[in-house]
Amino acid sequence: MTAHARSRQGRRGLAALVCGALAAGGLAAAGASALEPGSARASSHREAPLISGQPQYDNTDVYAFVSPDKPDTTTLVANWTPFEEPAGGPNFYPFPEDAQYDIHIDSDGDAQGDLLYRWTFDSKVKNGNTFLYNTGQVTSLDDPDLNFTQTYDIDLLKLKDQKVVSTKKLANDLPVAPSRVGDASMPDYKKLRDQAVRKVAGGGTSYVGQADDPFFLDLQVFDSLYGGDLSQVGDDTLKGYSVNSVALQVPTAEIRQSEKQPTVGVWSTTQRKNAKGGYTQVSRLGNPLVNELVVPLKDKDKFNASSPWNDADFLPYVQKPELPKLLEKVYGIKAPAEPRKDLVSVFLTGVKDLNQPPNVRPAEALRLNTSIKPSADPKRLGVLDGDTAGFPNGRRLADDVVDIELQAVAGELVGAKNDLGDAVDANDRAFGKAFPYLALPTSPTHAPAAKGGGDNTSMRGALGGGSEVRAPSSDGSGGSDAVLIASAAAGAAGVLLVGLGLAWWRARRRGAGGVL
């Protein structure tokens, strides 16, 4: 209390004043803190949001593999909008209309994209008088009861020296498969998925829509790095969550340089329209976990904004990673000698005689040797287990990249045998045998029943899930919290590697801070 205030008014006087004023003002239910000043409330000072939930610009994973059932084609998959809940709102997840989802192909290993597949999206509401996602049972993609629909275009841009030389429209206004909002609304979701698989120009096949998140891991494994209990691991943190996927199967001849040089580099980026009207790259992803595993905390946002051409900036982080020193401390696995050429191979150049193009310029990208036939007996540890059709030669949906990368970092490729891992070896849902291979999203009807009340609002007011709206879980326990933490960690990227600023998590969130 300032002397000034005290001289003006004793506490008792103040109390009387407050009581009198409140009683007179007839204030019914002001919280105690409501009358505690000190928060900035000036009309001049706008306290705008700092934490914003914008997952649709969040690229989580990219996959590239020779199609197991069509070996002359390559399948590209990239996912956005992590943690789509089956039992919780908003229970549908639109693709953004103000973004470009890109997958880049470098056919000759010079760290510059030669081809760029670009997805863009449009939304339509059939009945503007209702905010319902669907107004009745949806039995087909063109069902009039599907009130909110989206379409997409795919453009193929050919580039030379990072300049566009030609643009070709591969897909025009094709339907996006809807979010799965429950069995009552969508009794046969598989049918909707199948209807959304379309042929595109140039001999390719496309799917865009919701899918079960193919990534699997137990985040807790990383807590062991600072004394967590390892006996707890083995639960797929992402179980039951879906993502928004774009999947495209293209003739391999279209993307590789030649039969003699069949290795392609693959990465995805997300551009978002900014206030000025231009586009800003807000996300970049090649190998899983690189931005978390290798790039120091302060540079994670910079990495998302950067392009492979400039990856020399990040080379020292790969050559002299912090993580092995930590693993040595925690697990007693001796850190291999530096510089780590083995990790440069895995993350930047491809592995010699496997997926390294000639005269490669080091750059962070998935590298897929398209001439290696799909494996009849795929191993989750891929190359580490002798299965050269798997990660780090490209990346298949079922590749256990957490274990592979942990083991590689600990020196598996330079003779330091180890079996580090998170005890989650497979996705909770089986992958398909044919394109798009992704598992169907979990139906809210089969999701664990949610508790608590909710008012099921969602974007633009309340485009709820029609008859299927469910109350989100509000008890703050169980899986969702794991995810909350995961997502907080994701952005902040450091849970795992205290003091190092490396994170064992994926590109869930850009940059520092978290997701709440």
Added chain:
Amino acid sequence: MARISVRSAVAVVALALALTSGALVVGGGPGDDGAGRSTPAAVGPAAPLDGLRGGDLDRGVEALRTRLREQPKDFTSWATLGTAYVEQARTRGDPALYRAADRALDRSLELRPGYDAALAGRAAVAAARHDFRGALRHAEAALAENPYSERALATRIDALVELGRYGAASRAADEADERRPGVPVFTRYAYVRELRGDTASARRVLERALDGATAPGDVAYVATSLGQLAWRQGEYKAALRHCGAALRADSTYLPALECRARARAARGGTAAALAGLRDVVGRQPLPGPLVALGELYEAKGDLGRAREQYRLVDVWAALARANGVDPDLDTALAEADHGDRAEALRAARAEWERRRTVHTADALGWALHVNGRDEEALRYARRATATGFKEAAFRYHRGMIERAVGDEAAARGSLTSALRLNPGFSPVGAREAREALRSLGGDAS
């Protein structure tokens, strides 16, 4: 010291509530961990990425605290928690959370000196406490570490705006937009444009932000910003439409309720506006809506009820001072019009010395005027309107001061443009502006 008085204030309020209606007191004093607990009125969608809605934020905070009990060395979660507390303080109007934010951010920086997310969090806390120089310093420290830090970029714009450095704020907004487009940056970018009189750009950018917003908290905030922008331009139908959209996303969002009530009042829907504002001040008796409610009563001739609201503003100001906080500009303006004029001038002058913005210039000009110092007042009133910011209250204040110094032609121009821009800017102010115009021989229709 401050703590004791806060406690007593809390106790007093609790007692007052018990006396009035036995309403449930939520919030309470900060516990050991510094976080006030509350029961969210309505739990919103549980998607972990929904950042701003009370329920989700509360869940997120709980989850982070649970995690930090298990992993107390997790400096990233400490930084996230600190920032989440700032966000909670914003959505709940509970400044006790700033102390909790301080502790969480300190912890993060102890574990990881120089960590940019924690520095950005410190910037946010400083801005929330009106320490805009500190906010700028922390934001710049965070950006030195990580030039792409979204929160530091956003808070840097806030700080420059509040320090009245509009040119630098505009450049910072452009840079932020190029690096991290998104709701936090868009909302600030729009405001910087609006302050320079470019309402068209402000609207366009907010609409872009709304198109990309999915989290209910984001939708509520952005739609309300659009509603307030429309209201300031006298576009009440558009304001109601935007506030309706905000309330569909979050039916309890106070700024949207307030904006809707003001728009209704401006269209003559006094009964609905009164009900709306009573609802707002019943939840959070802040000076802005209290004055709006008081003026509505006053305009319809119910002076007794009007005075009750103005007294609550006095209470607010007294409580603030008792806590060593200078009441904000809303409070200074309210006191200038309806309370302790000398105190209003003291507060406005102190604020002007701290930061020279269009808002502090307006408040100081008006406080000088009500204290009879019109010649001096005019300088500040001119300064307040110099950037082109389209704000009817500034024009009204300037017009009244021009009239007081005898510049009738200028007064007619200012008052006419205030009423033309936003005739519903203030029930009492608009009435006085019309009377003044009539006395000046202007057209006050």
